[in-house]
Amino acid sequence: MTDSFIRPVDPASGIVAEPLKSTSAEEVATAVERSRAAFRSWRFTTVEERKALILKAAESLESRAEAIGRVITSEMGRVLAESVPEVTKSAAFLRYFAGIAEDALAPTELDLTPLGITAKTARTIHEPRGVAAIVKPWNAPVQQIVWALAPALMAGCTAIVKPSEYTPRSALELQRAFDDAGFPEDVVITLPGDGATGKALIEADIDVAAFTGSIATGRAVAEIMGRKIRKCVLELSGKDALIVDRDVAGADLVAAGIVYGAFSNCGHWCSSIERVYLPNDLADSLVENVLVKTNALRVGPGDRPGVDVGPVANRAQFDIVKEIVEDAVARGAEVLCGGGPLDVPGHEGGLFFAPTVLTNVPADARLSTENVFGPVVAIETYADIDDAIAEANKSNYGLGASVWTDDPERADYITRRLDTGMVWVNEPLQSLAACPWSVYKDSGIGVELGASGVREFTFEKVVQSQMSDNAAPRAWYFPYK
Template sequence: MRRVDPQHLGNYIAGAWREGQSGKHRRNVNPADIHDHIGDFTESGVVDVEWAVDAAAEAFADWRARGPIARAEVLRRAGRLLEERREVLAATITREQGKRLVEARAEVDRALTILDFTVGEARRLNGVTTPAEDPRTVAMTFRRPIGVVGLITPWNFPVAIPMWKVAPALLSGCTAVLKPSPFTPLTAALLVQAFHDADLPPGVLNLVQGDRAAGEALVAHPAVAGVSFTGSLAVGLAIQQVGASRLLKTQLELGGKNALIVLDDAELDRAVDAIIHGAFGQAGQRCSATSRVIVDRTVKEDLLDRLVTRVQAMRVGPGTDPAVDVGPVVNEERLEACLNAIERAVADGATVACGGRRLTDGLPEGYYVAPTVLRDVPEQSEIAQEEIFGPVLAVLDCDGLDDAIRIANSVRYGMSGTVFTKDLTRAFEALDRLEAGMLHVNRPGVGAYAHLPHVGTKSSQYGPPECSPQVWDFYTEWRSACVAY
């Protein structure tokens, strides 16, 4: 099959690459060096979305009829291709998004793990047989795909998050329109190219590049049966409001303000390792990133001494440099958001223990923020309540477990929660009472297994989880049947 280069093309609709109807393009640059011009990508609008949804709708009946085991074979072929192209994908993620190359490779591996898990589910998309109330009758349940789905994905995991939507959508028998972030268009195009090269039938998976106009058109299209979205709370609420008038099925993974609790009996070096990984890995640009540390006053200074020493030694630079510990944030908007949040935090009474500034010396012109630790943070201040999405950590004081849990639960989000303690009773107490969807004890508060639900509580999640057998509750709907004989 003839390969195409999606870098110089636009959308992928009905099995072919094509330019957007508007003819407009968006410039894509490397956040580690803004003079590195990656390409100009199609800016799609309503017409492009209509073409893509029409293609998905036309392909639905035949794709559904294949059955999950046959559909899994196509996904398996795509997985093999993606594994062969691992280094190209990782390098593209680093160039577009800015994360370190080792982190980008880990993301590709995570996407492959998710795909592998999903393919294995092909033989478990089952219902139940159950006793009937009538004689000579069999009662049963089974699942059916909901139809065309819109998949709207962010820039922070430009392969893994699209994969954990695309893979279950296609295996379930749905057809899909993927609308990725405009900051990582090439990565999304390379992902879709692998499915194309795996002989996925035309129209089953479509790609529409662009920003708000494309996303709004996808959510509003009457032929779209469900929308799976990962991103901000504000956009998630807008999707829910638009879709409510037609009972649109939604799966919304939204923001987080995740807490890591350090109790008085914690192993401090182990806790510091987890904080470093959770707060500054991928420049803090994860929905499950550790953005708050809630530490018992009796060990606060000891923890801070160890933490600040480690953070001050972290090296910041391009993700292609193997000596670097923290890459850039994704764009100027994120850079300014981080710097402004730090400034407001200081005005609210916090103290900068380290970092707190933009870095430029000896670096290419890019979006570099010094890893920042803010201490003595008031618990009702903005920095303690709202997501920053960058390498900025707020440290708050507490008096024991009850106080720590109260502070951890005081925010409107509930994505991830972590506790460090040697006391098994207190660990399970925290697991019971923390208002978060993904919980951890004595380990980093980021990362998830493909077979466990990726899910939040409160304003962090609406609808079924992702990445687990529970994901089928979004992409399929139940049927029940009674057969007399």
């Protein structure tokens, strides 16, 4: 059998990195066997034992944050001002899960007294599901893995990570942190590879899958896991809206929030702001401010000091962004700034796309419904807040939304009517380890982060006990009266 290879490309220069061997289906099967063997003992380690190892991994990761950040930037273009904090934030997430796991996994005593049962007790305990397959994308190649890996390990699962073929070395740097921490052999395994590797892993003898990616691939993962009657946690991106209420004072902060929400990480967040709805009477001044701030963004290679927005992460995504914008313009959308590829002197092979703001985007344009996952945002106006909410809810996605208002009652009114798993008030797309990353509609199923994220990798075992009055037979046993 001929080996296949993955060849990551620096999106700022077009330079192809040294190829890495793609993990074959046979090697995947062997890795799953090794992981299952490791699970037999790992599942019986204490939370304190797991915590100690996770904290060591966090220390190792944090100590090499600068170097790992540069690997991230070389693989997917993210600016160092974001790549290095991604690593330190991932270390903080590891510490968070190490700290909350004991409470998250604590048994729950069940109250039987309303049933008139006094001799029995009952409780639920959280048992690890087994071998967890973690298949994650390129847009935050260390953080995305940690979001699933840390809770899986603290729950008592072993884990096999299949990173994106665009960012394998970032994931291998994370693997090194767990190796340096002294994790038992095969508790954490990273398998570089392409889509065939990921498919082989999902089809293998795993017990739970955590996948982040497209709706189409998410459906395929769900179908495979469904046939096996095994659990999956899916986060399938979004098309997040930002709604500005009339009652908002900090207009400059609102404009800054729109620009940050749309263009940080080159728009490569599942929760990036792709649609903005402004009240008619504030629209002109806010749009002008947004354009000033957008035009001031410095676009260039991610390792250049002072750069705000790096290249689009890979050629496939670059083509998607370009085609979606071209489609919107062809159908009548107005480009307010940006609108196409950008030449950066000295980096002619780079995948740079100008931060783009459009308006009057027709409903039949791809931009109105598809997830762009790039530095593009559409701004529209509204006369009535309920109209803005209705437009925001038209999407088949249901990840997050951002609401800007100084009125708590208005914030609650809008929040309760948005069909999304998350709402940020006066802030876009913020991820906090304690806050569940919740999804709705086609954005997926299950939860990441928070105590709920730990329990996703467990099943509830119900234990009923009677430790008294055991000398006489039960009244309901045979023979029946």
